[in-house]
Amino acid sequence: MTRTVSNTLLRLFRVAIASVLIAGSAAQAQDVTLTSRDGTIELTGYLLTFDGEFYRVDTEFGILTIDSSGVSCDGPGCPSLGPFVAELTISGAHNMGAVLFPALVEGFALRKGYALKREEIQGVGTLYSLLEGGTGQEVARFTIKLTTSSEGFADLLSQQADMVLSMRQATTRERSLARDAGLGDLRIARQSRVAALDALVPIVSPGNPVTKISISQLAAIYAGKIQNWSELGGEDAPITPYMMDIEEGFGPVFMQDVIAAQGATLSDRVVIHPTSRTLADAIARDPFGIAMTTYTQRGSGEVVELSGGCGFSVHASRASIKSEDYPLTMPMFLYLPERRLPQVGREFLSYLRTDSAQFVTRRAGFVDQALTRQSIRAQGDRMANAVSTAGEEVTLEELQRMVRTLNGHERLSISFRFEGGSTLLDAPSRSNVALLAEALESGRFDGKQLSFIGFSDGQGAAEQNRNLSERRARAVRDQVLAQLEAFDPARVQMLIDAFGEAMPMACDDSAWGRSVNRRVEIWVN
Structure with a gap:
């Protein structure tokens, strides 16, 4: 593991290094030799980087990061004495x-x-x-x-x-x-973040009557099990499936989250295109084609909604991608x-977190992560779903409580989702913790009330699901608080609530539907 060595820490190595020198172990010619200012300690090794303040050297003790103000540098690998670039x-x-x-x-x-x-x-x-x-x-x-x-x-x-x-x-x-x-550890939030968002979407030629398709049907098309549009309620015409290289871009994600997740294998009928532009052009010319491409590079193709057996459908839009309500949302990661x-x-x-950078991201054609709000009036479809799918265990009183709780609030554009069966956040949500923490520290929500609202899928007993969704909401709140450094909690009121399976986003008859439903939303008042 890389270590930072100050003048004080350098002294901790004195005995070990001195013993090597006393023993007469002649140092081999290396790129650099770093000598402490008092001349009592020397480190030799290969200079990996110099950032104007710290040397990073591969030594016999491992890779060390050393404050340049505490040492002098000799050897052919030493940086130039001119202005640092x-x-x-x-x-x-x-x-x-x-x-x-x-x-x-x-x-x-x-x-x-x-x-x-x-x-x-x-x-x-x-x-x-x-x-x-x-x-x-x-x-x-x-x-x-x-x-x-x-x-x-x-x-x-x-x-x-x-x-x-x-x-x-x-x-x-x-x-x-x-x-x-x-x-x-590339898994932790300090070393990974989401730079922007995109999504995998199926597109068809304008005029194709098929406007909705399930994940299982999508996988069946690309596995060669569904070969005619009539099987999907369309015309009696053969389906030509298109996609880009399965080894590049979002190809591996499609293969894992759609094809492999449905227990299928890719058919040799699939036509591979080298770029998203040629893919969109192919769909424009082929009235009976379907292509998997990205939301930001869909061209003139018509985006097909993803649906489930219960009748829910999820439309790809900037809002549904930003909140990750769309099931095939694809985060674009930056690792450090x-x-x-x-x-x-x-x-x-630091700039990448600013509103200016989010504006640049939008102008570049991608889905940004700027925090926006959506009123409860815009939740009509979700409220209708909540009523239409409420089983015997989700009472009218609970639905009324949910409406009363959310009334007058606005939903924040980020959501938090979890690895299956746990309160562990998935990778995009870990990045969202940092986003929300920075917004709180900047004073964006001073004087406001933030409600962390937990929801679940419908598997299991309703009361157990409500309890689990409450634990998840609390876990998200606690992780956000843990990220805050110079913040007075009195500036913002943070509440916890949960409604379990009361407001599903998608059908529970598939793994992707259940994963979309397991979430924590942030509502602002």
Whole structure:
């Protein structure tokens, strides 16, 4: 694990290092030798990075992070004595690196008053040089490598990247390798965050009469088990399924969350296209085609709603994607190693949380994470679902209590969801904890009342579900409070309530429907 060594901590290594020196172990020629100011301690090793304040050196004691103010540096690997230029490499998913992050780097430079020089590097990506506005002095270089999610993680593990852009969560193996390499735990919120949102949507040619489809039917189409539109209530015509490369972008997510989750395998009838643009063009030309693409790159295709056997349907929209009520919402992740970035890198990460960055994200065509509110009047469909699906265990009195509780409140645009059968938040929700905590610390909700409202799926007894949803609401509230550093809880009233299975978002007859229903919402008054 990477460690930060101050002058005091350096002294803790004195005995161990001195014994090595006294024993006459001649240090081999290395990139750098760092010597304490009093000359009593030396560390030799390979310089990995220097951020203008700290050296990061691979030594015989492991990878150490050392305050440059406490040591002098000798050797060919020592940084230049000239003005420090921060070097940051961002590597990963092409979809994020080609459009979203160039826009964010440019927005950051504009916000900080830097002049910007952009250079396209053949076969690599984009290099941005940030220059002081008055002097033209270069202060930072951002290199955005257009690779894949997997290659981004490989670059991080090999010390070739400072940030990873990923269209999926880090795998168990990638997390394990990162821990072994001293890069920390990629699962925790400090090292992973959601940069933007998108969603997988089925699209058809305008005029196709099929406007709703279930996840199981979708999987059956791509498995070759449903081959004619008449089986879905459409015309008597063969279905041509299209999608992009299953190894890139959201392909692996579709294969895992739709195909594999339904116990199916992909049919050889599926037509693969290299880009989302050619995919959208194919649907525009084929009146009997269906394609899996992203919400932000759907072109002129008609988005088909996802439905279930109970009659519920969920429409993909910016609002339903932002709240993750749409079941195939796809977070776009930014992963970081557990090490100190140069100051400009830390400022860039802080910028990504700002309203300015969220505006840039929207302008770039993606779904942002800016906190917005929706009135109870806009919850008509959900309230109707609550009434129509209320079983014997969900009483009229409980439904009336829910309406009274939420009346006059507005629903916040983020939700919190959980790993199956637990109160452990899933990866996007862990990122949402930080978002809400930052909004509270900024004073956005001062003088307001925030209600953490828990809901559940309909599996099991209603009273047990209500109790579980209350525990989940409390767990979310407690995690948000734990994130707050300089915050007086008296500024905002935070309440806990729960209604269990009383207001479902989707049908309980599928795993995805149940996962959508298990949630904690934030209501503001």
